Amino acid sequence: MPVSASQTANADSPATSASQSLRDRRIASRRPLVPPELLREELPIDSSAAATVVRGRTDAAQIVSGVDDRLLAVVGPCSVHDEDAAFEYATRLAPLAAELADEVCVVMRVYFEKPRTTLGWKGLINDPGLDGSYRVNEGLRTARSLLLDIVSLGLPVGCEFLDPITPQFIDDVVSWGSIGARTAHSQVHRQLSSGLSMPIGIKNAPDGNVQAAVDAVRASAASHVFTGVGDDGLAAIFTTSGNPDCHVVLRGSSAGPNYDAATVADTARRLTEAGHPRGVLIDASHGNSGKDHRKQPVVVGDLAARVAAGERAIAGVMLESFLVEGRQDLVFGQRQALTRGQSITDACVDWASTEKLLRQLAEAVRARKASTTP
Structure with a gap:
């Protein structure tokens, strides 16, 4: 085919x-x-x-809105690095979740993206080999496959959304999503939340700023227009209708915990004044436990006592939990040397503690129901 003069010139x-x-x-x-x-x-x-995904979304949305008087419990590893160990955890959690379903809606925390303050392993999607090879396409396949396996057990899953493109690959399998503390102020993540199909928990900022999360809930409920990647992998312009199911997660800060009754009540008041009355989730890890996983049971115990006494603004709890207690350091390229079922990011409580804490929360809900039954 002849080349035109304009093509040659260009x-x-x-x-x-x-x-x-x-x-x-x-x-x-x-x-x-x-x-x-x-x-x-x-x-x-x-x-x-798909039915499990929809049930999880509906339950989570109704719990945070106060229609459902159960608690939402998002439990699981800080971040998944070993899909086999994560699935074993799921096989233990699924029957317990079914047993406690009348009091607690259990969603397994299955996080694949790890935000870093400086440097470090960025998660299973980014680096599935744990060796700096960054086989992202493989990571996406591994992540989606694991989510499908877990949901096939009848157990809803929750993911943190960090990269704004990642949800396109997995969001149809996710029942609950999270926007982390570092991105609570982010316009990009507020726009993203406005178009996601599941309830989204937005954490207070790392410095303890709760209003940032409240503002994010309000912004995410509105319509937005932004650019992104479509199903075909091509750039596209998206218009969203807004997400009415976003809510605040209190995770404490470097200054200390913020799960006390006064802060929970103040957060609920701010949400109501913003036109979005919602219950509040409490992250038992991070600043609320002083980054000491052994204090997570203390946080849950306090919350359970308050729920049993009738406190209504507490909609649920987040818990960092895995098969083995604590954490271990990752040496890139030495995956085989890791202890199976132990976190390589934030320290977690072990399975036995997880089961005990979920039963404690279920008992608290039973007590609250009994105290309000005519």
Whole structure:
């Protein structure tokens, strides 16, 4: 086919050469990303799993809005690094969740993205080999496959959304989502939350600023227009209708915990004044436990006592939990040396403690129901 004069001119133009010399000055490499639609076709969700996802979303939304008088419990590893150990955890959690379902809606925490203050392993999607190889397409497949396996047990899952493109690959399997403390102020994540199909818990800022989370709830409930990646992997412009099911998660700060009754009541008041009355979730880890996993049971015990006494603003609890207590350091490329079922990020309580704490929360809900039954 002949090349037109305009094409020749464009190819040889000084403007084109200048643009090429100005772009990607600090990009070391670039690889194709699997389109979201192709990954979903490769790893589809069946009708039974879809029903679990919808049930989890409905339950979570009704609990935080006060329609459902149960508690929401989001429990699981700080971040998943071993999919086999995570699935074993799920097989233990699923029957317990079914047993306690009348009092507690249990959602398994299955986090694949790890925000870092400075540097470190960024999560299973980013680096599934735990060796700095960054096989992102493999990480996306591993993450989606694990979520489907867990949901097939009848257990809803929850994920933190950090990268704004990642939800396109997994959000149809997720019943509850989280926006972390570091991104509570982020316009990008507020826009993202406004278009997600599940309830989203938004944490107070790292410095303890609760109003940042309240403002994020309000912003996420509104319609937004923004750019992103569509199902086909191409850039697209999205218009959202707003997410009415966003809510605040109190996670404490470097200054100390913020799960006390006064702060919970003040947060609920702020949400009501903002036009979004909601219950509040309490993260038993992070600042609320002083980053000491052994204090998570203390936090849960205090919350359970208050729930049993009739406190209504507490809608649920988050718990960092895995098969083995504590945490271990990751040495890149030495995955085989890790203790199975122990966190490589934040320290967790073990399975025995997890079961005990969930039963304690269920008993608290039973007590609250009994005290309000005519």
